[in-house]
Structure formats: C-alpha cells, structure tokens
Amino acid sequence: MSSRDRILGRVRRALADVPRDDTPYEQAVPRTYLRRHGDTDAGRTVALLAARLADYRADVHRTDPAGLPELVARLLAARGADSVVVPAGLDPGWLAAAAATAVPDRPESTPRELDRIDSVVTGCAVAVAETGTLVLDGGPGQGRRRITLVPDHHVCVVRVPAQVVSSVPEALERLDPARPLTWISGPSATSDIELDRVEGVHGPRALDVVLLADGDGPPPEPAA
Amino acid sequence: MSETFLGMPSFPAFPVAARAAVQDGTLRGNLRHATHTIRAKRAKAVAELPDWAELREAGRRIKDHTLRHLDRYLVQVEEAVTAAGGTVHWAADATEANRIVAGLVRATGESEVVKVKSMATQEIGLNEALEAEGIRAYETDLAELIVQLGRDRPSHILVPAIHRNRGEIRDVFRSEMGRWGRAAPDGLTDEPADLAEAARLHLREKFLRARVGVSGANFVVAETGTLVVVESEGNGRMCLTLPETLISVVGIEKIVPTWRDLEVFLQTLPRSSTAERMNPYTSMWTGTTDAETADGPREFHLVLLDNGRTDTLADEVGRQALRCIRCSACLNVCPVYERAGGHAYGSVYPGPIGAILSPQLRGTASAVDASLPYASSLCGACYEVCPVAIDIPEVLVHLRERVAEGGRATREGSTVVLRPARGHAVERAAMRAARWALTRPAALRTGQRIAGRARRLQPRSLPGPGRAWSASRDLPAVPAEPFRDWWRRIYGAGGTAAARPGPGGDTGKDTR
Amino acid sequence: MRVALFLTCVNDTLYPDTGRAVVRLLTRLGVDVDFPMGQTCCGQAHYNTGYRHEAEPLARRFADVFRGYEAIVTPSGSCGAMVRELYPRLGERARAEGRGDTLAAALAPVVPRTYELTEFLVDVLGVTDVGACYPHRVTYHPTCHGLRALGLGDRPGRLLRAVRGLDLVELPGAEECCGFGGTFAVKNPDVSAAMGADKVRHAESTGAAVLCAADNSCLMHLGGTLTRMGSDVRPVHLAEILASTEKEPAV
Structure with missing residues (x-):
C-alpha cells in the first residue's frame, strides 16, 4: 500500500464517527467578521496607510507624477546608491533624474550579483x-521576488488611491493566487531576542514608500 | 513502521x-x-x-x-x-x-x-x-x-x-x-x-x-x-x-x-x-x-x-488540537510555561498546546508524555487567547482520563485499548474511595468528625506524598465542627434559615 | 425567596465560617436558605484529575439533592463552573460512549439554576450594596474558574466597592492563576509553589491587610503560602467580608 493510500485510509477511518455533512462550504463557515474596519473614505484610507507604514518604520513620502523623478533620485542619493535594480515594465520616467546606474532584472543574474546592487525601485500590486x-505580485514594474529582497534598500511606489484597499479581505480579492506574491509590512524585523521587535535582518533594512497621487492620471495597469 | x-x-x-x-x-x-x-x-x-x-x-x-x-x-x-x-x-x-x-x-x-x-x-x-x-x-x-x-x-x-x-x-x-x-x-x-x-x-x-x-x-x-x-x-x-x-x-x-x-x-x-x-x-x-x-x-x-x-484526528475530543496554527499565544500567557520553561515539555511543541499535541502525536507511553496532560493548573488563559478556540483545558482533562483510566485510542491508524497508567494505582484507589465516601453523606460526616477531633494533633508538615503540599505551604487548620454539624445544631436537619426582616437583625449567627 | 446553599465539600469540612457568612448574608438580604443535608461534592476533583467516571455518581447525587430548588447558590467559582460548564459535558461524553441520554437528562435541570454567590447577588437579587462594613485595606484575586469559565467579570469588584470602610486596592497580575489548580498543587508542586509565591508577593506589594477571593480552595493554597512565607496578609473569603456589618464585624 502506498503511503498516500495509507494516509487517506487513516483519515477516513478517523472520521468514521463524524456524521455525514454535505453543507456547501460557502454555508459551512459563518463570515460575520467585518470586511474592513472603519469607514471607506479614500483620503482617510490613504492617510491610514501612511500612518501604519510609518508605525513599522517604513519611510513614507508623498508626491505627484511631476515630482516623482526628483523624489526617487533624492531617495537613492540619500542612501548613497550607486546602482539600482530596475524591474521590467517600470515607467522609465521614474528613474529619469536618478544618478545611480540602472541594472535590469534578468533571469540569469545570480544572487551574488544582486547582492552587489545597492537599491531597487518597484511599484506594487496593492497596498x-x-x-x-x-x-507585490511580479507584475509590470515589480520584478522577480528576489530583487526586493537582496538589495538593502527598497523604494516602493504606490499609486494612491487606486492601489490602496482598507483591509486584508479586500486585498485578497484583488490578488491572483497563481502569481508569486510577497506581502511586505515595513523593513525586515525580528522578535527573536527577548520577544522584542528589532528592525533590520535579512531583507532590505531600509524601505521608502512613495505614495504617488495619480488622481487625474490614467488608472494603473492591471497586473498581467 | x-x-x-x-x-x-x-x-x-x-x-x-x-x-x-x-x-x-x-x-x-x-x-x-x-x-x-x-x-x-x-x-x-x-x-x-x-x-x-x-x-x-x-x-x-x-x-x-x-x-x-x-x-x-x-x-x-x-x-x-x-x-x-x-x-x-x-x-x-x-x-x-x-x-x-x-x-x-x-x-x-x-x-x-x-x-x-x-x-x-x-x-x-x-x-x-x-x-x-x-x-x-x-x-x-x-x-x-x-x-x-x-x-x-x-x-x-x-x-x-x-x-x-x-x-x-x-x-x-x-x-x-x-x-x-x-x-x-x-x-x-x-x-x-x-x-x-x-x-x-x-x-x-x-x-x-x-x-x-x-x-x-x-x-x-x-x-x-x-x-x-x-x-x-x-x-x-x-x-x-x-x-x-x-x-x-x-x-x-x-x-x-x-x-x-x-x-x-x-x-x-x-x-x-x-x-x-x-x-x-x-x-x-x-x-x-x-x-x-x-x-x-x-x-x-x-x-x-x-x-x-491521523491518530489525533480519530479522537473526537482531542482532534481540535489539529486546528492549531502555531501562533504560540498560549505559551506566552501560560503561568506554568512561564515558570517551567519550554524544555520541561520534552518536545518541540512546548506549553499548553504542546501538552495536548505531544501526547496525541506520540502517544502517552513515555514518562514525559504521560505527565504532560497534568502540566497545567487548568486556569484557562490558553483557551481565552487561542485564535482558533482550541479548548486546551478540555483536551488536557480528556488526556488525563486516557492516562488514568486507559481506554480506546488510535496508534498508527489502528485502534488500541490502553491500560491505565501504572503510576496512577494509588491515586485511582484514592479517587474511588473518595467517590465512595462522597456518595454517602454519613461517611463524609464521620470523616469530618474524626478530622475535627484529631485537629490538635495536626502536624505542620506531612510525610510521604503529602510533602508535595507541605514543602511550600502550611496546612489549613481543621475546624472543631464542620458546617453540617453546626447547621444541624442550629436549624436541624432539613431546617431552613429564615430571612430576617429589615437590616441589622442577625439571628443566623452562631451564638448558641 | 428560598434557595439551597451548596457549600461544597471543602468549605463544609475546612471553612465552616464561609458557610455561616453566606447564611448571614443571604438571610439579611431577605432570602430563606436551605442546606440539604444530602449534599457532598460536585465531583470536580475527580473530573479534572481524569476520573470522569468516578465523577458521574457525584454529579447524579448533586442533581438528585438539588433538583427541587429554583436557585442553588455556591460560594465557589470552581464548583459553580463544574456544574454549569462541565455537567453538560459529562452528559455529552456519556452519550458519545453509547450510554444514551439518561445522564444528560438527569443533570440538565440543575445546570441553569446553579449560581456562584456574586452572580446570585448581582444578577438575581439585583444588589451590589449588601449593607456590609469592613474597615480594612483589601486586594482581590479573581480565581480562574470564576473569571474565565463563569465570566464573573466585575461583579465581585462592584460588591466590594460598595462595602463601607473597605479600601480596595488593585492586585498586580490579578488575572494570573495562583497555582492551586486542584491536584496540580501536588502533582506539580514546584511550579505550583512558584506561582503561589509570586501571587503572595503581588498581594504584599499592595499593602493590603487582606487577600480576598471567592474560592476557598485557592485561598487554602495562598493562605498556606502566606503563613509559610511569614506574611501578615490574611486570606479571607469574599462572603465573610460581605457578611460583616458594623454591629457584627468579621474578625
């Protein structure tokens, strides 16, 4: 007997005492919890995002499309970045003013090569x-998962309010599980020493989040 | 296997x-x-x-x-x-x-x-x-x-x-x-x-x-x-x-x-x-x-x-332990874990959840696994914080029963009948004796009276297994008269302590 | 109103003063109190130690003795929780073992009619000022089964705050278990003693003269620890404080 059959057989025997239940799954679990906590006003949701990002030690900046290239250039310069990884599909205008050398995200680049790059600039799928x-879901302007991991500085641009949702349930609705997903809440951290939080371990120790007001611009491209 | x-x-x-x-x-x-x-x-x-x-x-x-x-x-x-x-x-x-x-x-x-x-x-x-x-x-x-x-x-x-x-x-x-x-x-x-x-x-x-x-x-x-x-x-x-x-x-x-x-x-x-x-x-x-x-x-x-x-899944009370999402909130609130530390649980799963998980995943045959269900004062703080509502005290008591009384369990997919754990024979006898006495009020009363009469002889510390109590705690003083004798004296068996009109009256006090 | 006092075997044998205090308190509040002589023990120690089958006859006896009363009052959070929370489970388990509904049916009537003392005072009688006077500094330890199984919440606090002369001071780490836990106290004596010692240190830090709780089994453990540690803090059951008046103060 294969272990597959053995385990499935044990499961069925283990449940022999349980009365049969054909309730469809949608009805089996009452979802009386809230879809979101608090109101839905877009401005307040963005303000909440900024506050919560800052709470976990991300540096939050606001700008509009015209101011973005200067801001990105300044954020890279502030970290002394000589090189920056650029994912496919990133708006080239974002880096137009940056002095750092742009390095494209390529499948053949090794982790060691990535490790020598100072920063990375990406967009995101939802905040x-x-x-x-x-x-981040690997869509245009987001790149492979590792490029936002190995360099020590991540600049992430969020189009507000279009890419901002209030809550975890709303975020999952927007995401495609078939894509590789990375959820990022502040720079890397650990609670392993005396159960107290310390920021900065293996992932980027510096996280700059740019809230890009695109109220009048075109809607963000849906993740491909 | x-x-x-x-x-x-x-x-x-x-x-x-x-x-x-x-x-x-x-x-x-x-x-x-x-x-x-x-x-x-x-x-x-x-x-x-x-x-x-x-x-x-x-x-x-x-x-x-x-x-x-x-x-x-x-x-x-x-x-x-x-x-x-x-x-x-x-x-x-x-x-x-x-x-x-x-x-x-x-x-x-x-x-x-x-x-x-x-x-x-x-x-x-x-x-x-x-x-x-x-x-x-x-x-x-x-x-x-x-x-x-x-x-x-x-x-x-x-x-x-x-x-x-x-x-x-x-x-x-x-x-x-x-x-x-x-x-x-x-x-x-x-x-x-x-x-x-x-x-x-x-x-x-x-x-x-x-x-x-x-x-x-x-x-x-x-x-x-x-x-x-x-x-x-x-x-x-x-x-x-x-x-x-x-x-x-x-x-x-x-x-x-x-x-x-x-x-x-x-x-x-x-x-x-x-x-x-x-x-x-x-x-x-x-x-x-x-x-x-x-x-x-x-x-x-x-x-x-x-x-x-799957053995754990077969136990209708114990299977709720499989809801665990390994958050460790139960460890962090547990007063026993806080003092005993994780190593005492002899498992990679320490704390309250470990005390119900290890004896189910491994069985209760080893010394540590047979002792884990008792590694709790049943204070219930673990259940209160559990994000998937595992009633850990309920499972602990259930596993105590498995250790003390034995019974049916599933091991490696097969039903086995466990014998009561050997180390519990004295306890089992004591529990039976207590149940016998406590289903007979007269026997309880006799016991209380003997204790009352012997109270002047009461030692500060106990020998043998009683030391587990008296090593760190004094024993309570045994009263001269248990409550039920007082009640019988004041109100008579089957009597009623009547409500007293107005505040201040106090005929219920033992003055006779 | 006529109620039955379920004193519990521990109180009957070791703490008759608590029983007398409950009688004084309830009769003063206009309640007729019976003490059915057939009562013994709820079976909690058996059940919680893993001897569920030994607990069953005790539960049946409890149900037989108290069946005729509309309210059963007990000055013990843990025994109250045994009846209210665990008697239904005894019935369920018997059913699961193929023994039918007879145990569940026998126990069902007494379950909703059993009240821990502070529940009875606050919820049934609707009083928080029971006319008590107790001019001492007191700190209150909410025992686990009262706190978590019965959800007594602030009832004991409301009753204590209404007592004349009583200075109620907050106990640090109040909601943490005292370490009694029934047979836990002897099966894991070192951890139990460490928990008890911490609780005693917290009580002493408040400057209170009295450590109050609504469960004498926990107070037995804490009282034994207090005297062993040479503390001047005295363990006193809540009922004795509530029974105390200017005319007849508790000692």
Missing part, C-alpha cells in the same frame, strides 16, 4: 491600509 | 524537569521578561479589531470543516500543486518524510540546504536525519540559529531561543559562529540590533550559495495549491526564492479550503503571534513559475506529513 502592507 | 518521532530522545516527566527550571533564576527572569513583554502587546493588537470574536469563530469553523473533509482536501491539494508544476509526496511518519527529503536533496547533487524555521521539520528531526546522510542543514531563522549554534534545544514555538537573553546570545555568537562559517564581528555587543547584524552577515553567504531550500508552511490552499509562509526576518524569502530546488514539509492539518480563507488567518495569526498587525514578510507561491517568468525555484516538492496527525 493594505489597516496593516501597512505592500503586496 | 517506526515510532512517531518528535525530534528528541527520552525525557524525564514534566514535574522533574520543571523542578530544575523553577530553581534557575536566570531562566525564570528571561522567560518572565519575554512572555510579559509579548502579553501586553498581543492584548493591544487584538483589541484593535472589534470583530476579533467573529474572526476567531470563523477560524475555528474553517479548520473544523477542513478536518472533517480532510481526505477530499488532501486530494485537492495534490491535484492543484501537481497542476502548478510541483511534485507531491506522502509521508506516513517521520522516518518516511526524512527519507524522502534526503533522497530529493541527494538527487540535486548538493550536500547542504538552507532552512526556513519549520515546526514540522523539527518534529521529524530532519536536520539530524540529513546529517546522517552527509547533508548539512543550516537553520536561518535567528532564534533557530541561536539554538543550532549553541547545540541547544528549542523551548518556544515562535522564538525557540526564548530561554536565552541577549548576553547569552552574544556569547554563543562569539564562540560558535566561526565554526559554521563567517565568524562574529570583533567586539560584538549584546545590543539586539548588533546581534541581528551579526546573523545577517553570517547567513548571507549561505543564502547566496544555496541551491536547495527546505521549509514548512503556515497554510496550504486546497483550491489553488498555494503555499503560504509567514515570517519576519526575510530568511524565509531567501530560502523560498533564491535556491533552485524547494522542498516543503507540511503537516496534513495545514490545509485551508479556499483562497478567501486566508483573510481570516492573515488577520489572526500575526496579532496572536508577534503581536503585529502584520508580520514583515509573507510569501505565497503556487507550484513553480514558467521559464519566462523564472521567479524562484525551478523545482518544487511538497511532502505531506502524517506522523500521528
């Missing part, structure tokens, strides 16, 4: 206000 | 191990500081969500539903992961799981792996099994690194090195890091930020050269085949994305049916665990990506682990 979370 | 293995050799019974821990002032201080720090933070993080009770109930129901239809969901996981480019393996016990993982690593030609913190791989003793095959496993979670470098044992689910303070961690880093790779920086201080930096430097070279990663998973979504790993440091992301091959060993109880179900647990787990609104990093992946996307490992293996879980 969650309540938890101060950015979610 | 081998015995279920939880990664550790035989251990003394809980009270014996706890005695040493209680007397260790440094350990007591470390545990007290850490658990009290996180307790207050958790309470604050939970209080932020007005719908916590509803989230908790939904979490409980999702897990119960999944367990009730686990065969169906296991097959669904297998189909979805396979369709997404992964390979699924089934392991009935620890030995089989270790053999599968070792074989997969050997097939890559590599002799080292980087590991994400995983309870399942600790439970099966994977590192030791790989070592025996000439494969070195590097733990990359900071606390796991501390434990591995210090040749120590984990003592907490979330923070395996919780029993170590910053000074002790610095000493371990200074003396041991060099033997495993990059040595600790000169002049390393005990500042947590400096310690974290030392770990970053030490591990980075291992991440960058790693070709094989090994992980567990917090959740597996049946409908999509998606695995979820929740972490803080980024070591998880390193292990999950940089290597060419990823092997995930996952207990069969980690399944949730739908993508949407994550909306419950991604709210309850971080707040219960590290007391954060959201942990710094969560990775979700579904099989492998195509050559064009080329994001992450090209090969993905999922090892579905039983190792006593």
Whole structure:
C-alpha cells in the first residue's frame, strides 16, 4: 500500500464517527467578521496607510507624477546608491533624474550579483491600509521576488488611491493566487531576542514608500 | 513502521524537569521578561479589531470543516500543486518524510540546504536525519540559529531561543559562529540590533550559495495549491526564492479550503503571534513559475506529513488540537510555561498546546508524555487567547482520563485499548474511595468528625506524598465542627434559615 | 425567596465560617436558605484529575439533592463552573460512549439554576450594596474558574466597592492563576509553589491587610503560602467580608 493510500485510509477511518455533512462550504463557515474596519473614505484610507507604514518604520513620502523623478533620485542619493535594480515594465520616467546606474532584472543574474546592487525601485500590486502592507505580485514594474529582497534598500511606489484597499479581505480579492506574491509590512524585523521587535535582518533594512497621487492620471495597469 | 518521532530522545516527566527550571533564576527572569513583554502587546493588537470574536469563530469553523473533509482536501491539494508544476509526496511518519527529503536533496547533487524555521521539520528531526546522510542543514531563522549554534534545544514555538537573553546570545555568537562559517564581528555587543547584524552577515553567504531550500508552511490552499509562509526576518524569502530546488514539509492539518480563507488567518495569526498587525514578510507561491517568468525555484516538492496527525484526528475530543496554527499565544500567557520553561515539555511543541499535541502525536507511553496532560493548573488563559478556540483545558482533562483510566485510542491508524497508567494505582484507589465516601453523606460526616477531633494533633508538615503540599505551604487548620454539624445544631436537619426582616437583625449567627 | 446553599465539600469540612457568612448574608438580604443535608461534592476533583467516571455518581447525587430548588447558590467559582460548564459535558461524553441520554437528562435541570454567590447577588437579587462594613485595606484575586469559565467579570469588584470602610486596592497580575489548580498543587508542586509565591508577593506589594477571593480552595493554597512565607496578609473569603456589618464585624 502506498503511503498516500495509507494516509487517506487513516483519515477516513478517523472520521468514521463524524456524521455525514454535505453543507456547501460557502454555508459551512459563518463570515460575520467585518470586511474592513472603519469607514471607506479614500483620503482617510490613504492617510491610514501612511500612518501604519510609518508605525513599522517604513519611510513614507508623498508626491505627484511631476515630482516623482526628483523624489526617487533624492531617495537613492540619500542612501548613497550607486546602482539600482530596475524591474521590467517600470515607467522609465521614474528613474529619469536618478544618478545611480540602472541594472535590469534578468533571469540569469545570480544572487551574488544582486547582492552587489545597492537599491531597487518597484511599484506594487496593492497596498493594505489597516496593516501597512505592500503586496507585490511580479507584475509590470515589480520584478522577480528576489530583487526586493537582496538589495538593502527598497523604494516602493504606490499609486494612491487606486492601489490602496482598507483591509486584508479586500486585498485578497484583488490578488491572483497563481502569481508569486510577497506581502511586505515595513523593513525586515525580528522578535527573536527577548520577544522584542528589532528592525533590520535579512531583507532590505531600509524601505521608502512613495505614495504617488495619480488622481487625474490614467488608472494603473492591471497586473498581467 | 517506526515510532512517531518528535525530534528528541527520552525525557524525564514534566514535574522533574520543571523542578530544575523553577530553581534557575536566570531562566525564570528571561522567560518572565519575554512572555510579559509579548502579553501586553498581543492584548493591544487584538483589541484593535472589534470583530476579533467573529474572526476567531470563523477560524475555528474553517479548520473544523477542513478536518472533517480532510481526505477530499488532501486530494485537492495534490491535484492543484501537481497542476502548478510541483511534485507531491506522502509521508506516513517521520522516518518516511526524512527519507524522502534526503533522497530529493541527494538527487540535486548538493550536500547542504538552507532552512526556513519549520515546526514540522523539527518534529521529524530532519536536520539530524540529513546529517546522517552527509547533508548539512543550516537553520536561518535567528532564534533557530541561536539554538543550532549553541547545540541547544528549542523551548518556544515562535522564538525557540526564548530561554536565552541577549548576553547569552552574544556569547554563543562569539564562540560558535566561526565554526559554521563567517565568524562574529570583533567586539560584538549584546545590543539586539548588533546581534541581528551579526546573523545577517553570517547567513548571507549561505543564502547566496544555496541551491536547495527546505521549509514548512503556515497554510496550504486546497483550491489553488498555494503555499503560504509567514515570517519576519526575510530568511524565509531567501530560502523560498533564491535556491533552485524547494522542498516543503507540511503537516496534513495545514490545509485551508479556499483562497478567501486566508483573510481570516492573515488577520489572526500575526496579532496572536508577534503581536503585529502584520508580520514583515509573507510569501505565497503556487507550484513553480514558467521559464519566462523564472521567479524562484525551478523545482518544487511538497511532502505531506502524517506522523500521528491521523491518530489525533480519530479522537473526537482531542482532534481540535489539529486546528492549531502555531501562533504560540498560549505559551506566552501560560503561568506554568512561564515558570517551567519550554524544555520541561520534552518536545518541540512546548506549553499548553504542546501538552495536548505531544501526547496525541506520540502517544502517552513515555514518562514525559504521560505527565504532560497534568502540566497545567487548568486556569484557562490558553483557551481565552487561542485564535482558533482550541479548548486546551478540555483536551488536557480528556488526556488525563486516557492516562488514568486507559481506554480506546488510535496508534498508527489502528485502534488500541490502553491500560491505565501504572503510576496512577494509588491515586485511582484514592479517587474511588473518595467517590465512595462522597456518595454517602454519613461517611463524609464521620470523616469530618474524626478530622475535627484529631485537629490538635495536626502536624505542620506531612510525610510521604503529602510533602508535595507541605514543602511550600502550611496546612489549613481543621475546624472543631464542620458546617453540617453546626447547621444541624442550629436549624436541624432539613431546617431552613429564615430571612430576617429589615437590616441589622442577625439571628443566623452562631451564638448558641 | 428560598434557595439551597451548596457549600461544597471543602468549605463544609475546612471553612465552616464561609458557610455561616453566606447564611448571614443571604438571610439579611431577605432570602430563606436551605442546606440539604444530602449534599457532598460536585465531583470536580475527580473530573479534572481524569476520573470522569468516578465523577458521574457525584454529579447524579448533586442533581438528585438539588433538583427541587429554583436557585442553588455556591460560594465557589470552581464548583459553580463544574456544574454549569462541565455537567453538560459529562452528559455529552456519556452519550458519545453509547450510554444514551439518561445522564444528560438527569443533570440538565440543575445546570441553569446553579449560581456562584456574586452572580446570585448581582444578577438575581439585583444588589451590589449588601449593607456590609469592613474597615480594612483589601486586594482581590479573581480565581480562574470564576473569571474565565463563569465570566464573573466585575461583579465581585462592584460588591466590594460598595462595602463601607473597605479600601480596595488593585492586585498586580490579578488575572494570573495562583497555582492551586486542584491536584496540580501536588502533582506539580514546584511550579505550583512558584506561582503561589509570586501571587503572595503581588498581594504584599499592595499593602493590603487582606487577600480576598471567592474560592476557598485557592485561598487554602495562598493562605498556606502566606503563613509559610511569614506574611501578615490574611486570606479571607469574599462572603465573610460581605457578611460583616458594623454591629457584627468579621474578625
């Protein structure tokens, strides 16, 4: 007997005492919890995102499309970045003013090569206000998961309010589980020493989040 | 088939191990500081969500539903992961799981792996099994690194090195890091930020050269085949994305049916665990990506682990332990854990959840497993904070019954009838005698009178087993007359103490 | 109103003063009190130690003795919780073992009619000022089964704050278990003693003269620890404080 059959057989025997229940799953679990906590006003949701990001030690900046290139250049310069990884599909205008050498995200680049690059600039798929979370799904302007991991400085641009949702349930609705997803809430941290939080371990120790007001601009491209 | 293995050799019974821990002032201080720090933070993080009770109930129901239809969901996981480019393996016990993982690593030609913190791989003793095959496993979670470098044992689910303070961690880093790779920086201080930096430097070279990663998973979504790993440091992301091959060993109880179900647990787990609104990093992946996307490992293996879980599932009271999402909130609030420490539980699963999980996964035959159900004052703080509402006191009492009275249980898929534990014969006789007396009020009254008459002879300390009480506590004074004799004297058997009109009157007092 | 006092075996044998205090208090508040002589023990110690089957006859006896009363009052959070929370479970387990509904049916009537003392005072009688006077500094330890199983909440606090002359001071770490836990106290004596010692140190830090609780089994453990540690803090059951008046003060 294969272990597959053995385990499935044990499960079925273990449940022999349980009365049969064909309730459809949608009805089996009461979802009486809230879809979001608090009101839905876009301005306040963005303000909450900014506050929650800052709470976990991300540096939050606001700008509009005209001011973005200067801001990105300044953020890179402030970290002394000589090189920056650029994911495919990133708006070239974002880095137009940056002095750092742009290095494209290529499948063949090794982790060691990535380790020599100072910063990375990306967009995101969605941002969650309540938890101060950015979610990247590898779509245009986001790149492979490792490029936002190995360099020590991450600049993440969030289009507000279009990419901002209030809550975790709202975020999951927008995401495609087939894509590789990374949820980022502040710079890397640990609670392993005396159960107290310390920021900065293996992931980027510096996280700059740019809230890009695009109220009149075109809607963000949906993740491909 | 081998015995279920939880990664550790035989251990003394809980009270014996706890005695040493209680007397260790440094350990007591470390545990007290850490658990009290996180307790207050958790309470604050939970209080932020007005719908916590509803989230908790939904979490409980999702897990119960999944367990009730686990065969169906296991097959669904297998189909979805396979369709997404992964390979699924089934392991009935620890030995089989270790053999599968070792074989997969050997097939890559590599002799080292980087590991994400995983309870399942600790439970099966994977590192030791790989070592025996000439494969070195590097733990990359900071606390796991501390434990591995210090040749120590984990003592907490979330923070395996919780029993170590910053000074002790610095000493371990200074003396041991060099033997495993990059040595600790000169002049390393005990500042947590400096310690974290030392770990970053030490591990980075291992991440960058790693070709094989090994992980567990917090959740597996049946409908999509998606695995979820929740972490803080980024070591998880390193292990999950940089290597060419990823092997995930996952207990069969980690399944949730739908993508949407994550909306419950991604709210309850971080707040219960590290007391954060959201942990710094969560990775979700579904099989492998195509050559064009080329994001992450090209090969993905999922090892579905039983190792006593189906035996636990067979117990109608005990199966709720399989709802556990390993948040460790129950450890952090437990007054027994705080004083006894994690090692006393003799398992990679310490604390209240360990006290109900280990004796079910491993059975109650060993000294430590037979003692774990009693390692609780039944105060109920664990149940109160559990984000999936596991009634730990209920299961503890149920397992006490299994130890004391014996009865039917399932071991390795077969029903067995357990005999009452040998060490409990005197207790059993005493319980029976007490029940006999207490179902006869006259016998109770006789006993009370004898005690009342002998009260002047009452010693301050008791001999024999009574010393367990009197070593630290005086005995209560026995009154001259039990209440029932007083009542009979004042009101007569079957009499009534009548309500007294107006305040102040007080005929009920014993003045006669 | 006529109620039955379920004193509990521990109070009957070791703490008759608590029983007398409950009688004084309830009769003063206009309640007729019976003490059915057939009562013994709720079976909690058996149940919680793993001897569920030995607890069953005791539960049946409890149900037989108290069946005729509309209210059963007990000055013990843990015994109250045994009846209210665990008697239904005894019935369920018997059913699961194929022994039918007879145990569940026998126990069902007494379950909703059993009240811990402070519940009875606040919820049934609707009083928080019971006319008591107790001019001492007191700190209150909420025992676990009262706190978590019965959800007594602030009822004991409201009653204590209404007592004339009483200076109620907050106990640090109040909601943490005292370490008694029934047979836990002897099966894990070192951890139990460490928990008790911490509780005593917290009580002493308040400067209170009296450590009050609504469960004498916990107070037995704490009282034994207090005297062993040479503390001047006295353990006193809540009922004795509430029974105390200017005319007839408790000692």
